[in-house]
Amino acid sequence: MAAPKRLTRQQAQQETRARLIDAALNLIAEAGVGAASIRGICERAGFSQGAFYSNFASKDDLLLALVATHMTRIARDLVDLVQATEGMGLDDSLNRLGARLGELSRNPVLSRLIIEMNLHAQRDTDFAAQFAEVTASYRREFTAITQTLIARHQLTTRQPPPQIAETMLALWFGEIVQNREAGTASVADLQMAYFRAVTHG
Secondary structure (H helix, E strand, C coil), X not given: CCCCCCCCHHHHHHHHHXXXXXXXXXXXXXXXXXXXXHXXXXXXXXXXXXXXXXXXXXXXXXXXXXXXXXXXXXXXXXXXXXXXXXXXXXXXXXXXXXXXXXXXXXXXXXXXXXXXXXXXXXXXXXXXXXXXXXXXXXXXXXXXXXXXXXXXXXXXXXXXHHHHHHHHHHHHHHHHHCCCCCCCCCHHHHHHHHHHHCEEC
């Protein structure tokens, strides 16, 4: 049996970084940002605090990397989904996008991450400024998705595409922080109804 391939220094560091980020995500989902101490994150990941400081300058540095990692992944997933709907009608494209956003809003770990990061940003102005820079990236991606659908289906809009994208994101974030009653309209339904209301073609 062949011996396991030895990781390069760079690969080992990337693996350590990823495990620290995953440990932080799980601790935040369980008990909030305040309970996710550097010591606790290291213990959960199975590393020393020295390994932590070899990868991150501070807890906030790790939190920003955590947000960037997961929100970039979501944005890319949505971009791929919209690209895969090329050739479909607008209704089918919107239904697929809405279904995926609905799945994401029901993901308990992701939902708690978004809530906790926004609360942390409200309490810490230094973190808030850096958090805004990180979140601007996925907001641009979501605006690009909106613009793709508008251009592909030759729609005219009653609002600028960035404003449409921001409103759809706001509806999604609102769904995450609410416990909606059974039988009420889903976030996907609300988003798609809004999109149809502000576009025509």
